[in-house]
Amino acid sequence: MTTIDAAAGRSRDLTSLRGAQRPEGRRARRRLGLTQWLFLLPALAYIVLFFGFPIVKNITMSFQDYGTRTFFTGEAPWVGIGNYLEVIRSSLFSTTLINTALFTIGSIVGQFILGLLLALFFRRRFPLAGVLRALLLLPWLLPLIASSAVWKWMLDQDSGVVNQTLLAIHVIPAPIPWLSSPDVALVAVIIVNIWLGIPFNVTILYSGLQDIPGELYEAASLDGATGWKAFRYITWPNLRPVVSVVLVLGVVYTLKVLDIILGLTGGGPANATQTLATSSYHYSFVDFTFGQGAAVSNILIVISLAFSIVYLRLNRRAVDE
């Protein structure tokens, strides 16, 4: 409040000065400009230090031969696009790209559908709804290291609780090699990531649903639109802006998922769950070829950026409409 008052007072001074003496007015305006910049300074410093510097550093690093030696000597010879060529030509690159796409699409579709169903479910008033909704947030509250370790244990082929249960109720004839078969591991990792992403989807979609006025449904029910029709013609159109936020943010979050995969499979078996994020980690912190790690992470950033642009355009169109 005080800042607004001060600013208003100052601009009033300014208008009165402008008519009177020009040199003083210019000085005042210069002072105003300086004040504006001072207000901006903390935010700018923060952005430059914590966003600008790492990005610039990551981009330059991706053009350098930045390895173990660099840390001691400080020398990082310039190699141009050599790192990019090397990672793209690597036999693993296409695998990681496909895995990243499958992992992202699978996770988003699963999280969104389950999240939406749960959000719709919790719109109904029933006993303990609040408690249950709070419990749904649990995956979010657990440290990822802990939850991935527990999942790894639950998905164990021989003695994991998941296989034991499925075998006991005769759903499957033989144990599923969740984490030990290259054909199943990616599915297992996606399932765990869906479990992890549901709270985010439910929370945002639920609050979106709360914003839809109840009168719309009342009016529609008079016209005979209930159930699926009410969802199709009232809920979905009104929810669309929220849906686009959830989906685009979800994609950006999912593209960079690292800890869950490292905790469950470490990118294996036989690179079946290696994504761009895990391979970047591997280049940098296992092989200590930080230049190549930076190159992969830059490719990942560009892909994320493309989705962020889609998000911004969707938002703008929503405003234009």
Next chain:
Amino acid sequence: MRKMTTLAAAATAALLIGTALAACSSGGGSSGTTTLTVEDYYQSPQDKVMEGVYNTCGTALGVTIKATHVPGAGLIAKVLQQASAKNLPDVLMLDNPDVQQIASSGALSPLKDYGISGDGFAPAVVKAGTYKGDLYGLAPAVNSLALFYNTDMFTKAGLTPPKTWDELRSDAKQLTGNGVYGFAFSGINTYEGTWQFLPFMWTNGGDEKNIDTPQTAQALQFLVDMMNDGSISKASINWAQSDALDQFTAGKAAMMENGPWQFGSLAKFPDLHWATVPMPTRTASQTAVAPLGGEAFTVPETGDRGTMTTAGKLVKCITSSKNQVTIAQGEGDVPANLATAAKVGASNKLIQPFVEVVSHARARTGELGADWPKAATKIYTAEQLALTGKATPSAALKQAQGSN
């Protein structure tokens, strides 16, 4: 080759990025050294054994020792961060296959400056610590891999411990059943998986320079056959050595490939009766070649000659015969000095089988030096492809050898 957790590495990686920003230098002490910093990756209970050795040596040298223990997989990341901040510890412990890579970065000083030589040490120990003709790291005690077997299960089945691959395969098959697997090992997609494959590969004449050879394919085929028999759990491709140990101590595995550093953990299960034999060979005439494990001590280039000289004296003390025995007994390792090892082996039945193994052991970095990690990655990649049935052993090895 202790247990490592990827997530610990991830955490340290995050730490590394953070501190790289604040890479301000802080100099060490001057010539009148009173404190030496030591960095290692020992965890309980080994850390106490090592601290005992450091402090005894420190008292003899008249300096105080400040020891830091960094979790296994995070050590190299931490060392790199310290190198860029110019605050490396005065004495640094490294897993032996990392010594040459760190030495090649120029971060270490040659041990000959402090009058330390590898005379009398097992040849593989010296080879692992040598980079371009100079010794940079020396291990006081070393280890390797052997076959641990559950003696009760063997007696019950009327079997004797296997000496050849054929015996290992048939014994494992016979002991498999009722929730028990015949054999447990770590086939994980990390250097740990590579390390566990090496006894099979090297004994059969395989070589890391080119893994696309019939000898290596035969070794890999053997493990694939055991897995197809059902004698090895399919989950072993996600197991670390500690997981194989858990299977063995839970009575879910009749045999396991593991090392003497597990003696302490095994002692916690008094009802479990076990013994060790060298890893079986394909034919009876082959000599078992196992990889050398163990941690080497180095003196980083901190720029302060006086402190480095004292640090050199500390390394000399840690690697002395007397302390080799203390460390070997405390950690279930073999003294790195051959004569000392023979003496300890004669009095310690548990260590005795490993004395022979270590004298024939081969250093992982012996041939390729700082390029070993690339070859190690190829080896575990091929192993995973073959064990998951994605490719035949020879196709898997060919594919991995050709990748970069």
